[in-house]
Structure formats: C-alpha cells, structure tokens
Amino acid sequence: MNREVIVIDDNMDSKDPFVRVLQKTYPEYAIKLFNDANSGVQYIFDNLTKRIIVFLDCRFDAGIQGIEALNIIRQKTSLVYIVMMSANNLLQQSEAHLSEMINHHGIYYITNTDTDKAIALIKEINELMDCKLDCALEEWMEIQKNQNSNNENYLNIGSQSFSIDELLKEIRTKSEVGRKFEKDLIQLTIYLLLKKTVSI
Amino acid sequence: MIKHIIIAYNNAVKENDRRFFEDCGDEAKRIANQLKYTIISGEELRADIVSERVASLDVDYVFFAASHGDSRSLYNSEFSEYVSTTTNEYLFNGHIIYTVACLCGVELGSTLVRNGAKCFWGYRDKYIFSIGEPSYIETSMEALNQIVLGNSMEVSFQLALDKYDHCIAQSYEDNYFLTSQLLSNKNNLVYYESQME
Structure with a gap:
C-alpha cells in the first residue's frame, strides 16, 4: 500500500x-x-x-x-x-x-x-x-475493482444497485449504507469467532 | 399438505432486478417438482390477477413472491401493490405466503397472518443480493423447499438457517464482504405462523 x-x-x-x-x-x-x-x-x-x-x-x-x-x-x-x-x-x-x-x-x-x-x-x-475496518474495507474494494470485470451492479440492496465504485463512495463518505457494511463485516467476524465449528 | 404453488415474480422488461427475481421464480418451479404450479409474472403481476388466481384454487397452496417490497406491501415495476396490508390482506386465508422481498416481515407478514393466513415468510430489513451468486438464491429458497417436502414451519425455519450457515462457511474465504451480506439476510429472515390451528 x-x-x-x-x-x-x-x-x-x-x-x-x-x-x-x-x-x-x-x-x-x-x-x-x-x-x-x-x-x-x-x-x-x-x-x-x-x-x-x-x-x-x-x-x-x-x-x-x-x-x-x-x-x-x-x-x-x-x-x-x-x-x-x-x-x-x-x-x-x-x-x-x-x-x-x-x-x-x-x-x-x-x-x-x-x-x-x-x-x-x-x-x-x-x-x-x-x-481500522473502514480503511481495510476501502483497500479490499479497490482490489475487487481491479479484479472484477463485473464492476457494475455488484450488489443490490433492495431496489438500489451498487457498482464497486459506488460502494467505495458509500464507505468513504460513511453514509448509512457504508456504515451498514462495516457493521455487517463486524457481525460476520463475531459470528465466525463464536461458531465452534464451521463445516461445509 | 401443499398441493400447489402460485409463483409470482417480477420479470417485467423495465425491471432492473428481473434476472434475480426470475432466478428465484425458476428455483420455485424446480422446488414445485411434482406439484402443480401457477405462474404470475411480468405485466400480469397485479392485484386483480393475484386475486383471480388465488380464487381459482381450492387446495392447500403456497403463494410465493419474488419482487420488490416494503414494510406494508409487495409491488410491481409500476410501484403498484399486488399484495398489501390495506387492499387484499384477507386474500390468503388458511394458506402460506413466502416472500423474497425487502421489509415485508415488518408489517405485511403479521397483518396477513392476523387476517387468516396460515403462515408468512419474509425479511424484516432490505433484502440484499448479488446477481450471479448462487448462494443468495439457495439460501432464500431453502425454507420453501423444506415446506414443500412436508416439514413444519419451525423445522423449515431451522433448516433455512442451517442452509445460511452452510453457505456462509462455503463462501467467507472467497468473498468476506458478500458473505457478510448473506449473514445480514439470515439475521433478517422471519416467519409468522397463525396460532389458530
């Protein structure tokens, strides 16, 4: 970096x-x-x-x-x-x-x-x-942007579509959506930490 | 015993998310397997057509819907409600409603059950999806699959949560971010069951 x-x-x-x-x-x-x-x-x-x-x-x-x-x-x-x-x-x-x-x-x-x-x-x-999670998320999004040919319409939240660029903007401006992503990542981390076994 | 599925999904030409809704509809058809099913899609996705198709059935059915929604309604690409808390909330007396839509678990679900529906399935927050990621379809359709197989609502709910856990375990190493959104959907899945039985 x-x-x-x-x-x-x-x-x-x-x-x-x-x-x-x-x-x-x-x-x-x-x-x-x-x-x-x-x-x-x-x-x-x-x-x-x-x-x-x-x-x-x-x-x-x-x-x-x-x-x-x-x-x-x-x-x-x-x-x-x-x-x-x-x-x-x-x-x-x-x-x-x-x-x-x-x-x-x-x-x-x-x-x-x-x-x-x-x-x-x-x-x-x-x-x-x-x-800081938001900085890490920003870096990760940048990597995805370079690796992902499907940059447009990467994620849909209800009727709102987000490209990776738009997701990055949400994260950088700490919008409601950007803060939700941070919260969801923390929740996944907690979920994985607390799960005794993760089986596939 | 479920005999029929009404499969309603929004694949109208002007709908940006039609591919996802259509994938859900296709999966519902696959789940229906030996059952009879009725399709309501595209421009037909309207309250009058829903009423007409529901009225024509005299067997146990599931009303499945994949479209946009809000806390009080399911609506089509014209923002016209085809199921809502104020227009046709009495329509599904004794039957199951299963939705893949935003926010319907907030108020629509409990209202339909209060008005006679046997059970309602939905999400109490915005439903999140990534087109082309099969885990979003698999997880959102699992409970329907279990209901059709004859499981109780309680068991179907638990098996749906297990499916989410399975997909999360499969995908978090590849894409932590999209997996976090799967978990968000898992945490927002709800069902309301009538206590009248």
Whole structure:
C-alpha cells in the first residue's frame, strides 16, 4: 500500500525543517508538498486509493483557506486523516473554525512548528489506519475493482444497485449504507469467532 | 399438505432486478417438482390477477413472491401493490405466503397472518443480493423447499438457517464482504405462523 504525507502550506518549501524532519524520520513515506490548498485537495482526490496523512495549514494568503479545504475533503471521504496546522495555538482559533474541526472525523491539530508532535501523530495515525475496518474495507474494494470485470451492479440492496465504485463512495463518505457494511463485516467476524465449528 | 404453488415474480422488461427475481421464480418451479404450479409474472403481476388466481384454487397452496417490497406491501415495476396490508390482506386465508422481498416481515407478514393466513415468510430489513451468486438464491429458497417436502414451519425455519450457515462457511474465504451480506439476510429472515390451528 502506498503511503504518503501531504503537506499543504503556502509558507513551506522542500527545504523547510518541518518537511525535512518528516522525510528523515519516515523514509518509507513519500512526502508531497503543495503551496495552495486547491492543488493539494485535487491531489488527494486523485489519489484516494493511497494511505494519505494530510498536514493542512489553516491560513493561506490566496485561494481557499484550510477550513474550506477540510470541508471539501470531508464531502468526499472520511478516511483521510487530516492534521490542521497553524502558527497560533488552538485557543486562538475562531469559534467557527474550532467548531468545523471538532465536528469532523479524524482531525488533529498542531502548531506548525511542532515537528515532534507531527512525528508522533504520523506514527499514531498509521497504527490507526492499520487496524481500522473502514480503511481495510476501502483497500479490499479497490482490489475487487481491479479484479472484477463485473464492476457494475455488484450488489443490490433492495431496489438500489451498487457498482464497486459506488460502494467505495458509500464507505468513504460513511453514509448509512457504508456504515451498514462495516457493521455487517463486524457481525460476520463475531459470528465466525463464536461458531465452534464451521463445516461445509 | 401443499398441493400447489402460485409463483409470482417480477420479470417485467423495465425491471432492473428481473434476472434475480426470475432466478428465484425458476428455483420455485424446480422446488414445485411434482406439484402443480401457477405462474404470475411480468405485466400480469397485479392485484386483480393475484386475486383471480388465488380464487381459482381450492387446495392447500403456497403463494410465493419474488419482487420488490416494503414494510406494508409487495409491488410491481409500476410501484403498484399486488399484495398489501390495506387492499387484499384477507386474500390468503388458511394458506402460506413466502416472500423474497425487502421489509415485508415488518408489517405485511403479521397483518396477513392476523387476517387468516396460515403462515408468512419474509425479511424484516432490505433484502440484499448479488446477481450471479448462487448462494443468495439457495439460501432464500431453502425454507420453501423444506415446506414443500412436508416439514413444519419451525423445522423449515431451522433448516433455512442451517442452509445460511452452510453457505456462509462455503463462501467467507472467497468473498468476506458478500458473505457478510448473506449473514445480514439470515439475521433478517422471519416467519409468522397463525396460532389458530
């Protein structure tokens, strides 16, 4: 699985200590740097199959702001982990911005000079992604998509037909259907665990 | 003793899921084997035709239906109800209704039994299927097979659950995801039996 750290910040370049320390600490990750939020968001959308951790600055001198980018990403996927960064500490953020961040799943916050915290968060998020069912399901769906010639009409729930792409969308957006799939997978795991013998 | 099966399924040209419903209908015909059966399908799947075919029978029968449904009705591709809690709930007095449809186990089933049906089979949530995966047909039709063989409703229910277990054991290594949906169907299968006997 490809793993990438995306840094979206208009005040950083590839020589920035923050970027260099991340690259040195996690050589297995490709570190991509974007100076405007739109390009960063587009890159994320083009690479949803990769395991991505995003460091997203709150404030940009031009274009969309960090909170707007966060909302755009969350409309499409809840499975990308996002670390919001700012020169200010959390208490200096506006109430509206705080509310936006708190109300999204998988959001972290650091000041943009705190490389130690960034390093610790990458480790923590990576461990989370390793054991999270929704991430595993997303990966499995991607494999099915590549292996299955019958991508259209893969599953029917009542009168609703889903292709694998559509199932992936449900999982990424944590819709009612996507959450049902997660629940059903957990129930099957429990069922198999508790069954004393599985005979064919 | 069951003598006849009315096999109703939605294979109307405009129905997207007609292949699955038709597969269910074909399996019902196979299960009927030595019994007589009547087909109601395609554009005929309407309340007036159902009433007419039911009225023409004076033997023990099972009314089998594979189509879309909701908590209170079975309906055709025109969204016209052919069995419902408010239009023909009295129709199946003394007989068994067996459905492969969404949600009919929520309210339709208990209403039909309250109005005289001997037994109702269905699902209390959306029925899930993957076209071309035979385990979905096998599991959804097993109880009908057992009823026709002469088993009681209770035994047929248990054997249907056993069939689900068997298919889950067979398929989970190949496709964990689709197997989880089989389990979901298993957990939503219900039957309501009249206490009048």
